[in-house]
Amino acid sequence: xxxxxxxxxxxxxxxxxxxxxxxxxxxxxxxxxxxxxxxxxxxxxxxxxxxxxxxxxxxxxxxxxxxxxxxxxxxxxxxxxxxxxxxxxxxxxxxxxxxxxxxxxxxxxxxxxxxxxxxxxxxxxxx
Amino acid sequence: xxxxxxxxxxxxxxxxxxxxxxxxxxxxxxxxxxxxxxxxxxxxxxxxxxxxxxxxxxxxxxxxxxxxxxxxxxxxxxxxxxxxxxxxxxxxxxxxxxxxxxxxxxxxxxxxxxxxxxxxxxxxxxx
DNA sequence: ATTGTAATTGCAAATCTTTGCATATTATAC
DNA sequence: GTATAATATGCAAAGATTTGCAATTACAAT
Ligand SMILES: [Zn+2]
Ligand SMILES: [Zn+2]
Ligand SMILES: [Zn+2]
Ligand SMILES: [Zn+2]
Numbered sequence: 001x002x003x004x005x006x007x008x009x010x011x012x013x014x015x016x017x018x019x020x021x022x023x024x025x026x027x028x029x030x031x032x033x034x035x036x037x038x039x040x041x042x043x044x045x046x047x048x049x050x051x052x053x054x055x056x057x058x059x060x061x062x063x064x065x066x067x068x069x070x071x072x073x074x075x076x077x078x079x080x081x082x083x084x085x086x087x088x089x090x091x092x093x094x095x096x097x098x099x100x101x102x103x104x105x106x107x108x109x110x111x112x113x114x115x116x117x118x119x120x121x122x123x124x125x126x127x
Numbered sequence: 128x129x130x131x132x133x134x135x136x137x138x139x140x141x142x143x144x145x146x147x148x149x150x151x152x153x154x155x156x157x158x159x160x161x162x163x164x165x166x167x168x169x170x171x172x173x174x175x176x177x178x179x180x181x182x183x184x185x186x187x188x189x190x191x192x193x194x195x196x197x198x199x200x201x202x203x204x205x206x207x208x209x210x211x212x213x214x215x216x217x218x219x220x221x222x223x224x225x226x227x228x229x230x231x232x233x234x235x236x237x238x239x240x241x242x243x244x245x246x247x248x249x250x251x252x253x254x
Numbered sequence: 255a256t257t258g259t260a261a262t263t264g265c266a267a268a269t270c271t272t273t274g275c276a277t278a279t280t281a282t283a284c
Numbered sequence: 285g286t287a288t289a290a291t292a293t294g295c296a297a298a299g300a301t302t303t304g305c306a307a308t309t310a311c312a313a314t
Contacts, residue, residue: 006263024300038264043301045262059186063272064300078234087232097224098243105214107205107245114243116225118234133293151270165294170271172292190302191270 006045009033011069014055020066056113060086074112080120133172136160138196141182147193183240187213201239207247 013029014021021029027042046067049055056068061079076094078087098109140156141148148156154169173194176182183195188206203221205214225236 036264039300040265040302041263048262057186059184059192065186078228078232078236080234081237087234093227093231100220101205101243102245104220105205105245106248107207107214108251109205109243109245110208111243111245116228116236116238116241118229118232118236118238121233124235163294166270167272167295168293175292 006030006034006037006041007049010042010045010049011054014067014069020058020060020068022062022064022066024064026067053110053112058113058115060115061117068113070112076114076116078116078118080123081117082119082123082126085120085122133157133161133164133168134176137169137172137176138181141194141196147185147187147195149189149191149193151191153194180237180239185240185242187242188244195240197239203241203243205243205245207250208244209246209250209253212247212249 009030010026012033013026023043023046026046027037027039030037030042046055046057050057050067054070056070057065058068058077059065060077061081061084074091074095076089076091078089079085094114098111098114101107102109136157137153139160140153150170150173153173154164154166157164157169173182173184177184177194181197183197184192185195185204186192187204188208188211201218201222203216203218205216206212221241225238225241228234229236
């Protein structure tokens with residue numbers, strides 16, 4: 001029998017995971033359950049899920065963009081580009097900023113997983 | 128004779144261009160001048176230039192990330208994810224926000240080309 | 255149930271990007 | 285200038301992602 005829906009499997013993979021995953025990593029994990037699945041199907045499903053706002057896609061400085069499930073309670077990150085250390089923000093302050101942009105531009109902001117880059121205090125000292 | 132420096136050619140390509148370019152597009156344009164250049168060399172050079180802060184790399188919703196020259200006067204964008212329309216921000220308001228993040232986290236922010244996504248007023252109406 | 259339509263999937267091929275390694279270039283030290 | 289080390293480049297191969305197309309599945313209408 002053919003898989004009923006790859007989307008569900010992808011959701012499960014993303015839920016059972018704290019970290020952010022690349023498309024390739026998601027494909028590998030989906031394949032454990034659905035051994036016959038084709039990579040293109042997973043890639044296309046991810047694209048669809050991002051487009052529908054169920055999943056976020058972000059460049060976090062790694063070798064490829066990473067995906068994460070979008071929850072009611074959004075979050076954002078600040079990544080050290082020297083050592084990779086990651087801070088996570090609750091939405092509060094960021095959504096204030098995004099709300100302000102929304103008011104000033106008339107755009108309805110859809111960015112749901114903002115990633116900023118910087119150099120952390122430790123790495124600044126090491127300079 | 129071998130090219131003295133691919134970096135210079137890439138800079139010229141990026142300067143003679145209003146828009147943002149993908150790695151592939153940059154490679155194609157570099158090849159016009161340096162016909163024997165290898166794609167891997169261009170890709171690695173771009174990586175280097177990004178790492179050194181001379182070039183920004185961003186996902187702007189297209190099929191691949193895009194590169195742009197970083198100038199004294201940074202800018203940022205708001206992209207409509209329905210129709211692709213792009214707004215460009217001068218740095219003012221955004222840098223206020225980034226400065227606030229910097230103060231609160233101790234990170235020295237290096238994000239120099241922020242891209243936000245949303246739905247533009249026109250596309251909201253078409254709903 | 256049958257039909258028709260739209261969305262999803264697999265497969266193969268094409269394309270894009272990365273990587274390992276040898277060579278060539280550039281910079282630094284003596 | 286010569287030797288030494290560090291960086292940049294080309295080449296070939298591997299790897300990751302996208303695309304075209306035909307077949308399958310899901311869904312709605314009859
Ligand atoms: Zn996250
Ligand atoms: Zn750090
Ligand atoms: Zn720009
Ligand atoms: Zn629009």
